[in-house]
Amino acid sequence: MIAKQFLVTGLLWAFIGGSLSIMFRLQLGFPEMSQEWLRPLLGDWINSSGKIDPEFYLALVTMHGTIMVFFVLTAGLSGTFSNFLIPLQLGARDMASGFMNMLSYWFFFLSSVIMFASLFVETGPAGAGWTVYPPLSAIQTSISGAGFGLTLWLISMTFFIVSQLLGGINYIATIINLRTRGMSFVRMPLTIWSFFLTAILGLLAFPVLFAAALLLVFDRSLGTAFYLSDIYIAGEALPHVGGSPLLYQHLFWFLGHPEVYIVIMPALGITSEVIATNARKPIFGYRAMIGSLIGISVLSFVVWAHHMFVSGMNPFLGSVFMFLTLIIAVPSGVKVFNYLTTLWRGNIVFTPAMLFSIGLVSLFISGGITGIFLGNAALDVYLHDTYFVVAHFHLVMGAAAFFGMMAGVYHWFPKMFGRMMDNKLGYIHFWMTFVGVYMVFFPMHYIGIAGYPRHYYSWTNFDAFSGFTDLNQFVTIAAIITFSSQLIFAFNFFYSMFFGRKAPANPWRSNTLEWTTPAEPGHGNWPGEIPTVYRWPYDYSKPGAIEDYIPQHIPYSMTPGSNLPHENELADREKDDDAIVVDDTNKH
Amino acid sequence: MQHTQFLQPDQQPLQPLAMHPRKFIVWLFMVSIFMMFAGWTSAFLVARSEGDVLNIELPSLFTISTVLLVISSVTMHLAIRSARRDNLQGLKLFLGITLALGVVFLAAQWTGFARFMEMDIYFVGGTAVQSFMYVLPFMHGLHIIAGLIFVGLVLYRAYRFKVHSKNMLSLEMCATFWHFLDALWLYLFLFLTLNA
Numbered sequence A: 001m002i003a004k005q006f007l008v009t010g011l012l013w014a015f016i017g018g019s020l021s022i023m024f025r026l027q028l029g030f031p032e033m034s035q036e037w038l039r040p041l042l043g044d045w046i047n048s049s050g051k052i053d054p055e056f057y058l059a060l061v062t063m064h065g066t067i068m069v070f071f072v073l074t075a076g077l078s079g080t081f082s083n084f085l086i087p088l089q090l091g092a093r094d095m096a097s098g099f100m101n102m103l104s105y106w107f108f109f110l111s112s113v114i115m116f117a118s119l120f121v122e123t124g125p126a127g128a129g130w131t132v133y134p135p136l137s138a139i140q141t142s143i144s145g146a147g148f149g150l151t152l153w154l155i156s157m158t159f160f161i162v163s164q165l166l167g168g169i170n171y172i173a174t175i176i177n178l179r180t181r182g183m184s185f186v187r188m189p190l191t192i193w194s195f196f197l198t199a200i201l202g203l204l205a206f207p208v209l210f211a212a213a214l215l216l217v218f219d220r221s222l223g224t225a226f227y228l229s230d231i232y233i234a235g236e237a238l239p240h241v242g243g244s245p246l247l248y249q250h251l252f253w254f255l256g257h258p259e260v261y262i263v264i265m266p267a268l269g270i271t272s273e274v275i276a277t278n279a280r281k282p283i284f285g286y287r288a289m290i291g292s293l294i295g296i297s298v299l300s301f302v303v304w305a306h307h308m309f310v311s312g313m314n315p316f317l318g319s320v321f322m323f324l325t326l327i328i329a330v331p332s333g334v335k336v337f338n339y340l341t342t343l344w345r346g347n348i349v350f351t352p353a354m355l356f357s358i359g360l361v362s363l364f365i366s367g368g369i370t371g372i373f374l375g376n377a378a379l380d381v382y383l384h385d386t387y388f389v390v391a392h393f394h395l396v397m398g399a400a401a402f403f404g405m406m407a408g409v410y411h412w413f414p415k416m417f418g419r420m421m422d423n424k425l426g427y428i429h430f431w432m433t434f435v436g437v438y439m440v441f442f443p444m445h446y447i448g449i450a451g452y453p454r455h456y457y458s459w460t461n462f463d464a465f466s467g468f469t470d471l472n473q474f475v476t477i478a479a480i481i482t483f484s485s486q487l488i489f490a491f492n493f494f495y496s497m498f499f500g501r502k503a504p505a506n507p508w509r510s511n512t513l514e515w516t517t518p519a520e521p522g523h524g525n526w527p528g529e530i531p532t533v534y535r536w537p538y539d540y541s542k543p544g545a546i547e548d549y550i551p552q553h554i555p556y557s558m559t560p561g562s563n564l565p566h567e568n569e570l571a572d573r574e575k576d577d578d579a580i581v582v583d584d585t586n587k588h
Numbered sequence B: 001m002q003h004t005q006f007l008q009p010d011q012q013p014l015q016p017l018a019m020h021p022r023k024f025i026v027w028l029f030m031v032s033i034f035m036m037f038a039g040w041t042s043a044f045l046v047a048r049s050e051g052d053v054l055n056i057e058l059p060s061l062f063t064i065s066t067v068l069l070v071i072s073s074v075t076m077h078l079a080i081r082s083a084r085r086d087n088l089q090g091l092k093l094f095l096g097i098t099l100a101l102g103v104v105f106l107a108a109q110w111t112g113f114a115r116f117m118e119m120d121i122y123f124v125g126g127t128a129v130q131s132f133m134y135v136l137p138f139m140h141g142l143h144i145i146a147g148l149i150f151v152g153l154v155l156y157r158a159y160r161f162k163v164h165s166k167n168m169l170s171l172e173m174c175a176t177f178w179h180f181l182d183a184l185w186l187y188l189f190l191f192l193t194l195n196a
Helices: A002-029 A036-045 A054-090 A098-118 A148-177 A190-222 A245-279 A286-300 A315-327 A329-343 A352-374 A377-383 A387-417 A423-449 A469-499 A565-587 B002-011 B021-049 B060-084 B088-118 B128-159 B169-195
Strands: none
Touching (some): A002 A469, A054 A098, A054 A148, A054 A190, A054 A245, A054 A387, A098 A148, A190 B021, A190 B128, A245 A352, A315 A377, A352 A423, A387 A423, B060 B088, B060 B128, B060 B169, B088 B128
């Protein structure tokens, strides 16, 4: 239930965040166009010449980033699937604390309401970028987007952090304490592993963001000088001295970088599950997959300064961070190759979920490769703050995580709502989105290499950036097409929720425990006893097996045909275990 | 469901970190609180390295409050021992003392802020390092208030005969959290003594 609340809220945010991006893309692609038709929606933010107000443009970019990163891809993605899959795939009746779980959603809801309200305040929503760097953000009067809108932004993010911590703590406690009998750590589906590590990252990173944000609140509202020093406004020095805006960047990116893995890792976990199921093959290198997730998690905490290469840091320090950054390519590469080798000669079933998972792998490669460029301190001096960066992170973390979320929705929709989504609409949605995303972000690499800076309201005033107008128009049109294809998904989602074909118990013939529950699991998830787990979750197409999949709760003693020698020993031990169970039940 | 849960430990070797999920949740909360303070203390170091050296001497009041908090940890432990031996009178007594010491600690911290002002160190108007002298004890104090509410709840439960040797969960969680707050303050105290 809480998972569905997260999902629907997240999807609503996705549409809000997406439509904001269409507004600013229109401005970038067609700077001459009259936006008068948006006046009913935006009111005075359309200025007298029929254009989006430049300050409101900044607010659009800021809110697009905030909404997409936090509300859609953090809460909507891991909030949905962690809450949904952790108890079901582990064989738990419920989360460790149902109450905290509920609090986690309602804090998120409260934070959503505040963030949504901030879109409508008079001075406009926060406009200091989703990273809200001081000094711009620390002085309320610096721009209109640093006023009341940003105050609401900070309050909303505080509640968001509380929500994430409550959720994350609950996920970790559930995974460690409430696994069913036989569900050892190395029998957990990779989805669970990814949610587990994501929650740990959140637990370690979000408090630091809170620490940073609180100091920012002090600076803004109480007049302290944590991030401010030697600021002159209209020739007058502000009283704040002794602070450092770079301090904020350090604190922020100590969260900020793990945050991108908080976004992508659940998507990678979902992909592992969907690809193995639909390639009808065991995941290639299960332990390597876990190892690489752990590797990514650890590394994510020691690379934050690669967002700050041009902040004047010691070049030696820069090369240390560059080295650590480039090492992330290793676990990421391991994952990509494992996905490819899982697909290799698999008996692939192209469900929409599978297509989105393969799409994720593709986007992860294309976006990951540009990560190697950007992680390079020397190249970053040139490429930082250009559209090259925009293209990079939208592919590798934005679109890829979004694809993971879509894969998850298509894959687990039958379990969530007891009905199937329409496949044909799913295919149309996938192909339009997949082609569309590349059409939007591929040209941005060129624009970025040509030096086009981010956050600019308009390039036409600069001789250096007067070229590529056609390319920018192309990107905008592609963005509109991509966004409209999401409407197909919305229709499919809500229509199928009520009128879809009834789902069979295990539509994808999958191994994990959630498919052993009744079509729509009620309270307690399993009506009878919780199933015991005897094997890992990836026994697909096992030689000698009767079917091409063996669910986790099937004991080895029931599959003599396909057992390997050491599994026959396990089968013997299973009998002993069962004997003990009988004894114990008699005793009580 | 209860049934199968109770059977588990008999049949399987004890799993890593096997403890009551709620207790584990307390530990996770402590991790996140620690990360928050780690953020602030490292921010303090960065702010100081920007050339803002002040040689602030901590008011001696902070030493006294530190001692108070350590004693309250001891009484908390005594409360646990009493509860294990079903000495309910002792349990209530020691929990009460812990609660009182916590309140006195807060008062001492608050007076400590007044000493700071006498030393011309202000939260607003000074440098980042000066502001940090307020932020760290203040945020710790907020957590102490949370801890005191927790202690109060357990004390209330103790009066309702709900805390005894067979029902230690709430008390143990409370004690863990209280010791953590104590250790956190010791860390902050040493940190400020060495770095301010």
